[in-house]
Amino acid sequence: MNKTDKILIIGAGLCGSLLALRLAQRGYKIELYESRPDLRTTDISAGRSINLALSDRGFKALRLCGVEEQAREICIPMYGRLMHDRAGNTFASNYSGREDEYINSISRGDLNALLLNEAEKHENVNIHFNKKCKNVDIENNTAHFKDYKTGQELSVKADVIFGTDGAGSSLRKSYYLERKFLFSYSQNYLNHGYKELEIPADKNGKHQISNQHLHIWPRGDFMLIALPNLDGSFTVTLFLSYNEGEFNFENLASEEKITQFFEQEFPDALAIIPNIKDEFINNPTGALGTVKCSPWSYQNKTILLGDSAHAIVPFYGQGMNASFEDVTVFDEILNKGLDSWESVFKTYEKARKQDTDAIADLAIDNFHEMRDHVANPIFKEKRKIEMDLEKTFPTEYFSKYSLVTFNANIGYNEAMKKGRAQDKALLNLIAGDEVHTHLNMTKDELKVILEKVKTETNNILEEDKIAGM
Amino acid sequence: MNKTDKILIIGAGLCGSLLALRLAQRGYKIELYESRPDLRTTDISAGRSINLALSDRGFKALRLCGVEEQAREICIPMYGRLMHDRAGNTFASNYSGREDEYINSISRGDLNALLLNEAEKHENVNIHFNKKCKNVDIENNTAHFKDYKTGQELSVKADVIFGTDGAGSSLRKSYYLERKFLFSYSQNYLNHGYKELEIPADKNGKHQISNQHLHIWPRGDFMLIALPNLDGSFTVTLFLSYNEGEFNFENLASEEKITQFFEQEFPDALAIIPNIKDEFINNPTGALGTVKCSPWSYQNKTILLGDSAHAIVPFYGQGMNASFEDVTVFDEILNKGLDSWESVFKTYEKARKQDTDAIADLAIDNFHEMRDHVANPIFKEKRKIEMDLEKTFPTEYFSKYSLVTFNANIGYNEAMKKGRAQDKALLNLIAGDEVHTHLNMTKDELKVILEKVKTETNNILEEDKIAGM
Numbered sequence: 001m002n003k004t005d006k007i008l009i010i011g012a013g014l015c016g017s018l019l020a021l022r023l024a025q026r027g028y029k030i031e032l033y034e035s036r037p038d039l040r041t042t043d044i045s046a047g048r049s050i051n052l053a054l055s056d057r058g059f060k061a062l063r064l065c066g067v068e069e070q071a072r073e074i075c076i077p078m079y080g081r082l083m084h085d086r087a088g089n090t091f092a093s094n095y096s097g098r099e100d101e102y103i104n105s106i107s108r109g110d111l112n113a114l115l116l117n118e119a120e121k122h123e124n125v126n127i128h129f130n131k132k133c134k135n136v137d138i139e140n141n142t143a144h145f146k147d148y149k150t151g152q153e154l155s156v157k158a159d160v161i162f163g164t165d166g167a168g169s170s171l172r173k174s175y176y177l178e179r180k181f182l183f184s185y186s187q188n189y190l191n192h193g194y195k196e197l198e199i200p201a202d203k204n205g206k207h208q209i210s211n212q213h214l215h216i217w218p219r220g221d222f223m224l225i226a227l228p229n230l231d232g233s234f235t236v237t238l239f240l241s242y243n244e245g246e247f248n249f250e251n252l253a254s255e256e257k258i259t260q261f262f263e264q265e266f267p268d269a270l271a272i273i274p275n276i277k278d279e280f281i282n283n284p285t286g287a288l289g290t291v292k293c294s295p296w297s298y299q300n301k302t303i304l305l306g307d308s309a310h311a312i313v314p315f316y317g318q319g320m321n322a323s324f325e326d327v328t329v330f331d332e333i334l335n336k337g338l339d340s341w342e343s344v345f346k347t348y349e350k351a352r353k354q355d356t357d358a359i360a361d362l363a364i365d366n367f368h369e370m371r372d373h374v375a376n377p378i379f380k381e382k383r384k385i386e387m388d389l390e391k392t393f394p395t396e397y398f399s400k401y402s403l404v405t406f407n408a409n410i411g412y413n414e415a416m417k418k419g420r421a422q423d424k425a426l427l428n429l430i431a432g433d434e435v436h437t438h439l440n441m442t443k444d445e446l447k448v449i450l451e452k453v454k455t456e457t458n459n460i461l462e463e464d465k466i467a468g469m
Numbered sequence: 470m471n472k473t474d475k476i477l478i479i480g481a482g483l484c485g486s487l488l489a490l491r492l493a494q495r496g497y498k499i500e501l502y503e504s505r506p507d508l509r510t511t512d513i514s515a516g517r518s519i520n521l522a523l524s525d526r527g528f529k530a531l532r533l534c535g536v537e538e539q540a541r542e543i544c545i546p547m548y549g550r551l552m553h554d555r556a557g558n559t560f561a562s563n564y565s566g567r568e569d570e571y572i573n574s575i576s577r578g579d580l581n582a583l584l585l586n587e588a589e590k591h592e593n594v595n596i597h598f599n600k601k602c603k604n605v606d607i608e609n610n611t612a613h614f615k616d617y618k619t620g621q622e623l624s625v626k627a628d629v630i631f632g633t634d635g636a637g638s639s640l641r642k643s644y645y646l647e648r649k650f651l652f653s654y655s656q657n658y659l660n661h662g663y664k665e666l667e668i669p670a671d672k673n674g675k676h677q678i679s680n681q682h683l684h685i686w687p688r689g690d691f692m693l694i695a696l697p698n699l700d701g702s703f704t705v706t707l708f709l710s711y712n713e714g715e716f717n718f719e720n721l722a723s724e725e726k727i728t729q730f731f732e733q734e735f736p737d738a739l740a741i742i743p744n745i746k747d748e749f750i751n752n753p754t755g756a757l758g759t760v761k762c763s764p765w766s767y768q769n770k771t772i773l774l775g776d777s778a779h780a781i782v783p784f785y786g787q788g789m790n791a792s793f794e795d796v797t798v799f800d801e802i803l804n805k806g807l808d809s810w811e812s813v814f815k816t817y818e819k820a821r822k823q824d825t826d827a828i829a830d831l832a833i834d835n836f837h838e839m840r841d842h843v844a845n846p847i848f849k850e851k852r853k854i855e856m857d858l859e860k861t862f863p864t865e866y867f868s869k870y871s872l873v874t875f876n877a878n879i880g881y882n883e884a885m886k887k888g889r890a891q892d893k894a895l896l897n898l899i900a901g902d903e904v905h906t907h908l909n910m911t912k913d914e915l916k917v918i919l920e921k922v923k924t925e926t927n928n929i930l931e932e933d934k935i936a937g938m
Contacts, residue, residue, distance in 0.1 A: 182711075182756055186655030242651075287651055368937070378935070424936035431935045466847070466900045467893035468837070 001160075001300075001341045003027045008158035010133045010143055010171060011035075014108070015306030015323040016164030017115035021065050022327050024122035026334065031156065032125060033145060035132035035165075040113045048196050048283065051227045051235050053078070053214070053317030054104045054111075056408040061324035064331060067118055071111060075104035076228045082213035088268035092213065093383055096399070097390025101406040103214070103317055105227040133170040136161060138178055138298045143171075160341050161302040164323075167291055169308030180298065190288040190313060190367065192222070193249055194239050197279045199272045201232025208272050209234070214317075216370065217266050221245045223371055224266050236273065237314075239288075239371075249285050288313045288367075290360050294353060297345030305330065310356035315366035316404065322359050322412070326352065355412040362404060362416050382426050385437055385449060392446045397453075417461070425456035470629075470769075470810045472496045477627035479602045479612055479640060480504075483577070484775030484792040485633030486584035490534050491796050493591035495803065500625065501594060502614060504601035504634075509582045517665050517752065520696045520704050522547070522683070522786030523573045523580075525877040530793035533800060536587055540580060544573035545697045551682035557737040561682065562852055565868070566859025570875040572683070572786055574696040602639040605630060607647055607767045612640075629810050630771040633792075636760055638777030649767065659757040659782060659836065661691070662718055663708050666748045668741045670701025677741050678703070683786075685839065686735050690714045692840055693735055705742065706783075708757070708840075718754050757782045757836075759829050763822060766814035774799065779825035784835035785873060791828050791881070795821065827882040831873060851895050854906055854918060861915045866922075886930070894925035 007023060009016050012034035020032045036044055054075060062068040079102045080094035095102060119125050131145040131154070142157045163171030175183045202208050209215060211228040221241060226234040241248040247261045255277045262270040270276060291311035297303035306323035333348045369379070389397035400419025403410055429435045435449045476492060478485050481503035489501045505513055523544060531537040548571045549563035564571060588594045600614040600623070611626045632640030644652045671677050676697055678684060684703070686693040690710060695703040710717040716730045724746045731739040739745060760780035766772040775792035802817045838848070858866035869888025872879055898904045904918045 182658040182758075184655075184657040186653075186657065186761075188653040188655065189651040289651075292655075420936075424932065424938070427936050428932050463893065463897050467889075467896050469893070 001339070001344070004029065005159040005341075006031065007160050007162065008033065008143060008156055009162045009164055010136075011163065011165035011169075011306075011308070012112075012116065012127060012129075013164065013166055013306075014112055014115065014320055015326065016162070017112060017119050018061060018065060018324055018327050019162060019164055019305060019330070020125055020127075021067075021115060021119040021122070022331055024119060024125045025065065026331075028124065030119075030122075030125045031158065032119065032127045033131045033133065033143070033156070034127065034129050035148070036129065037148075038116075038127075038129045039109055040116060045109060048198070049229050049231075049233065049235055050108045050196065051105045051229055052108050052111075052320045053227070054106045055317065055321055055405045057318070057325040057328075057405075058321040060408040061328045064328055065118070067114065070114055070118075071106065072104075074110050074114070074230065075106050076211055076230065077102045077104055078214045078227070079212050080214075082210055082215050084215060084217045084266075084268055086219075086265060086267070094387060096402050096406060097387040097392075097397075098394050098402075098406075101402060103405065105214070105229070107229060108320075110230075133165060135177075136163070136171045136174040136302065138171075138174055138180060138302050141301045160300070163302065163304045163308045164306045166307045167289060167311035169304060171302060172291075172293060172304055172308050175293070175298065175304075181295070183293065183295070185293040186291065188290045190364075191244060192239050192241050192367075193285045193287055194237050194314075195249075195280065195283050195285050197236040197238065197273055197276065197283065199226060199234035199236055199269070200274065205232045207232050207234065217269060218371060219265055220371055222247065222265075224269055226269070236269065239367075242285075252280070255281075290364065292357060292360060294349070295346075296349050296353075297342070300340050300342035300345070303345045303348075310360060312360045312363045313367055314363070315370055316359065316363040318359050318363060318404065318412075322356060325408070326356075358411075358413040358416040359404070362400075362412065362419075378427055378430050381430050381437065382423070385426065385430075385435065388437070388441055388446055389450055389453075392443055393450055397450060418457070421460040421464075422453065422457045424460055425453050429453065429456060470808070470813070473498065474628040474810075475500065476629050476631065477502065477612060477625055478631045478633055479605075480632065480634035480638075480775075480777070481581075481585065481596060481598075482633065482635060482775075483581055483584065483789055484795065485631070486581060486588050487530060487534060487793060487796050488631060488633055488774060488799070489594055489596075490536075490584060490588040490591070491800055493588060493594045494534065495800075497593065499588075499591075499594045500627065501588065501596045502600045502602065502612070502625070503596065503598050504617070505598065506617075507585075507596075507598045508578055509585060514578060517667070518698055518700075518702065518704055519577045519665065520574045520698055521577050521580075521789045522696070523575045524786065524790055524874045526787070526794040526797075526874075527790040529877040530797045533797055534587070536583065539583055539587075540575065541573075543579050543583070543699065544575050545680055545699065546571045546573055547683045547696070548681050549683075551679055551684050553684060553686045553735075553737055555688075555734065555736070563856060565871050565875060566856040566861075566866075567863050567871075567875075570871060572874065574683070574698070576698060577789075579699075602634060604646075605632070605640045605643040605771065607640075607643055607649060607771050610770045629769070632771065632773045632777045633775045635776045636758060636780035638773060640771060641760075641762060641773055641777050644762070644767065644773075650764070652762065652764070654762040655760065657759045659833075660713060661708050661710050661836075662754045662756055663706050663783075664718075664749065664752055664754050666705040666707065666742055666745065666752065668695060668703035668705055668738070669743065674701045676701050676703065686738060687840060688734055689840055691716065691734075693738055695738070705738065708836075711754075721749070724750075759833065761826060761829060763818070764815075765818050765822075766811070769809050769811035769814070772810075772814045772817075779829060781829045781832045782836055783832070784839055785828065785832040787828050787832060787873065787881075791825060794877070795825075824881040827880075827885040828873070831869075831881065831885050831888075847896055847899050850899050850906065851892070854895065854899075854904065857906070857910055857915055858919055858922075861910075861912055862919055866919060887926070890929040890933075891922065891926045893929055894922050898922065898925060 007028050007030050009020050009032045012032050020030045062071050080092050082090050082092050084090050130148040134144045136143045142155050144155050146153050163169050215226040217224040224238050226236045243250045252258050258280050296309045305326045312319050329352050338344050386399040403415035403419045476497050476499050478489050478501045481501050489499045531540050549561050551559050551561050553559050599617040603613045605612045611624050614623050632638050680697040684695040693707050695705040697703050712719045721727050727749050765778045774795045781788050798821050799817050807813050855868040872884035872888045
């Protein structure tokens with residue numbers, strides 16, 4: 001491996017463009033291919049502005065590449081969830097008891113444009129748009145593309161090929177179909193799909209509901225969420241079963257039924273989504289899938305990064321952050337000075353795989369938690385205690401959410417293991433009537449709870465260990 | 470759905486031939502296609518006799534089809550494991566404390582032949598050999614075959630198509646590639662492969678080592694097992710990493726290294742495997758994969774049964790039993806008198822899926838347990854206590870192994886949940902010095918242990934439940 005190696009990156013989305021930027025900064029020669037047109041000059045949004053939650057792991061990678069501050073300029077901080085019930089009552093639940101811990105709403109398109117601009121400043125980066133990868137001949141390091149504009153096919157040979165081509169990765173599909181090695185692979189869909197809708201800005205261009213929160217309308221079998229955009233609008237996402245329950249995507253087939261559904265379940269949201277019927281009917285229904293696979297790389301030739309290696313459901317707000325963290329970890333492995341791409345790839349996967357598996361599982365957990373548990377009294381009590389503990393003992397207590405979201409120095413896998421044990425400890429202490437809260441807890445009272453949680457968490461971890469789990 | 474429906478079954482292995490038999494008994498018209506030649510008239514064993522472990526869930530299905538007794542006649546009971554250490558010392562560990570609970574070694578080929586013979590007795594069954602299924606047009610209920618003898622291609626249209634074509638199922642691959650619906654799918658390989666070897670009969674045609682045991686040579690990173698055959702031989706299987714550890718399939722590339730490996734690790738086995746070098750070099754190395762998927766069926770047209778729906782690793786001895794149990798459960802669903810194949814298929818998957826997922830996970834657990842834990846003192850102590858409990862309280866205590874293997878009235882999923890909690894309880898009671906054993910435990914002493922285990926098991930299940938696990 002040396003700096004004259006020709007590196008082909010397939011996919012100039014968030015992960016691919018950040019990777020191109022970082023490898024360019026390290027001096028590599030990059031050819032970056034993207035199936036879609038240049039989103040900086042062509043509107044590919046189909047009228048919808050998609051936003052994402054950016055948090056500490058994402059920022060860490062952006063910082064590495066020198067673009068953290070630019071990204072922060074287009075962020076909208078969200079300090080907590082704001083829950084909406086059917087009657088329109090709201091209650092807030094902060095993401096952390098520490099004031100400097102919050103997540104951020106950011107436009108996917110704006111962030112992608114920022115990264116492409118930065119990558120393009122490097123003369124060792126060439127970006128090619130409208131080139132759709134059909135498949136990769138992994139034995140011969142050759143990717144086959146079709147140009148969407150001219151209809152022509154072309155082949156690109158490289159010394160190393162990175163597949164950052166997302167959940168539907170063509171490189172990953174080539175791994176599966178070429179059968180050159182035992183490829184462990186899973187794609188798992190939830191029985192829920194999603195549909196994006198919009199709450200527009202008011203006539204003054206302002207947000208119609210709090211722009212400091214991620215809004216949630218939890219309803220058990222389904223839910224609505226909304227994240228703010230810089231232009232005063234919100235991108236709303238409905239998560240709903242395809243075919244189960246009283247309301248689902250299959251049976252919401254008429255304008256009447258759609259209106260009835262929103263009137264009954266989300267009246268306060270309906271009041272500020274003016275084009276609900278058109279949007280519901282015209283916007284596509286997306287699938288919610290988790291992809292895991294291994295190995296990510298083939299010899300010293302190809303490797304998967306980002307969603308192509310580990311697509312996850314959006315319920316932990318970590319999809320983009322995990323993909324960006326891939327770049328951080330990959331960069332750390334490059335620092336080791338290993339002698340071949342194959343060693344780099346294998347060392348990277350060994351360091352990274354358990355963490356991307358963990359965030360995939362955590363995201364599925366949160367799907368259930370957001371739908372089912374936010375209204376459960378024991379879970380509510382737990383959140384309240386955790387906020388108090390984080391506020392009172394900011395260097396000693398970190399909830400699972402905080403470990404995952406705000407502690408980029410801890411891997412997802414460790415965060416999951418510790419966080420799950422801690423959740424279990426606290427929930428059982430509450431259910432067993434072993435901890436009690438009241439309105440104005442003293443520090444001493446909280447200290448007792450903190451120690452009980454710590455002891456019980458360690459017991460749980462120890463008992464699992466003895467059982468070989 | 471009615472009895473004049475033409476049913477196509479792809480794959481006449483163990484599951485397909487049992488399914489054909491059962492559906493024929495119910496009066497359906499069956500076309501059964503198999504890629505290989507008729508194993509009753511052509512030797513397809515490549516010189517190796519493969520055997521499997523048959524136990525209660527398998528017998529239950531065979532009983533349903535009226536062939537249990539015939540199967541028992543070709544069984545060799547194995548009452549426990551016989552562990553061999555490097556020095557050639559052995560120690561036995563029974564599968565159960567109840568005398569009537571044991572597993573059985575049976576020849577795959579002999580059992581398959583028995584089932585084909587029985588199916589063929591029904592005039593509503595036609596069996597077609599040498600017809601390899603290439604793919605299935607699932608929308609049009611049409612399977613495309615290639616005749617291995619003539620080289621000709623042929624298409625078969627049916628009212629309903631059952632895919633019992635094993636772990637490499639072509640029907641399942643068509644689900645994946647046709648993308649008519651969201652298909653959740655996983656194939657996961659262990660980093661270990663396997664290779665079959667043979668301990669021949671002695672010169673009198675007798676077994677050279679105990680034929681009442683499943684022999685295990687556990688060595689941590691790898692292991693050897695052996696199951697007896699009726700002809701006095703044993704089929705031996707080596708489980709070994711492809712590329713990790715001091716010895717692995719990649720680096721065992723010379724006769725010297727192979728001999729060195731067996732001399733060092735399995736000297737007592739080596740002494741009775743005369744053709745070790747030839748067999749090691751000439752016999753193929755097989756992969757150990759787990760396949761899960763969902764949905765198993767498409768509309769009222771096609772369904773996967775057996776390994777095609779849920780291939781598992783062999784470490785719980787449940788692969789064939791789980792596939793046979795599919796037929797039992799499917800038959801129970803047919804008894805409900807539902808009005809369409811689609812309802813039958815969906816009801817079947819709903820009833821069955823959690824159990825096939827569970828046995829897949831249990832089989833992976835046992836891979837680790839057999840390699841790592843059999844020599845662990847706490848695990849050994851646990852097995853000893855469990856044998857005492859089962860012997861002394863035969864209607865009250867059932868180990869996880871017993872729940873899975875000898876209790877066909879309990880689903881795999883329930884067996885897994887209860888069994889795992891019970892294991893965890895007992896291991897932690899031992900580690901915490903809360904239970905003690907000595908050579909001659911009295912019934913009263915054992916009763917105390919039994920109650921502790923019950924209480925602790927219930928605590929564990931309750932705590933998991935509160936934590937939403």
